Amino acid sequence: MSGVNMKAVNKNNSGFSLIELMVSVALGLIILTALFIIFVGNIRSRGEIEKASQQIENGRYAIQLLTDDLRLAGFFAEFDSSLMASPGALPDVCATAVSDLKNSFMLHVQGIDNGATTPSCVADLKADTDIVVVRRASTCAAGAAGCEEVAGAPHFQSSLCSNSNELDHPTYLDHHFKLSASTADLTLKKRDCATAAAYYRYRTHVYFIANNNESGDGIPTLKRAELGAAGFSVVPLVEGIEDLQIEYGLDKATVDGAPDSYTATPAGIDDWRTIVAVKIGLLARNTEKTQGYTDSKTYTLLSNAATSYADGYKRHAFQSTVRLNNPSGRRVP
Secondary structure, eight states: OTTOOHHHHHHHTOOOOHHHHHHHHHHHHHHHHHHHHHHHHHHHHHHHHHHHHHHHHHHHHHHHHHHHHHHTTTOOTTOOGGGSOOOSSOOOTTOOSHHHHHTTTTSOEEEEGGGSSOOTTOOSBOTTOOEEEEEEEOSSOTTSTTOOOOTTSOEEEEOOOOOTTTTSSSSHHHHHEEEESOGGGOOOBOTTSSSBOOEEEEEEEEEEEESOSSTTSOOOEEEEEEEETTEEEEEEEEETEEEEEEEEEEOOSSOSSSOSEEESSOOSHHHHTTEEEEEEEEEEEOSSOOTTOOOOOEEOOTTSOOEEOOSSOOEEEEEEEEEOHHHHHHTOO
16 A cells, blocks of 8 residues: 555545535425425316316206207107197196196196205205206107117107098097007007008106215206106216206297297296297306315306305306297297
């Protein structure tokens, strides 16, 4: 080791001092903390974007479902239900007996304002929300490719045959159409009086807002009670739909297929029969709360009073006006 400068060797091999090491660790922690904050912020921002997108999509989808069904309200193939006499009282929207259905389908839409009563086929109804009922036949004939036919469910058939057995009977309307849960009863003919007329599944759809999607989850949901072979069954449609308000366009004064006025509470059966348009007001909310957010807005759906919530959910209001093509078309001079 002679001739070697030990001080120079020791100086070249020296490491970090304790202070330098502590400073390096502190700087590293600061950088990692900043990266973590950015990462968490990005995750939250992405989550909020996804929740907002889902909320808007749910609202649009709910409006589309209601719009599509309402546009078909009163469709009964060749049969003109406006020729039928009105029932003596507003029918039970959850009726399942064929005799009761025959007494109601001339009322192509029916509603209950702000949940004034709860029909027997509706469960977990959210307070102060509207119920709207759509009555119609399916748009595809039973037996056609892709067309649903449910054994035991009500089906509808109409006839244009001029044979006295089908049209010129004293009870004309009973022979112009048939409504039955047994397809064996559907024996009417087409205009040629020889070919069997097509028949269609008869539909009653009762739309409402439930407090929960699944029991106890607290997610308000647009649901539909559907008439089938065993009565009504409830189907969840769109979650996060918090409020539904409906107004009905009446064609009373001009009788030209266009609404003269709108009301949430048609006065009686005669008013219900003049409905040619429907306004839909719908409120969609996120299914999860947003951290640190309080909804301070107020929401007004159609002519209802403004509502505020002051909670952590973000919301968006939707509105649409739907022309009821079948009943309005029958009223055009």
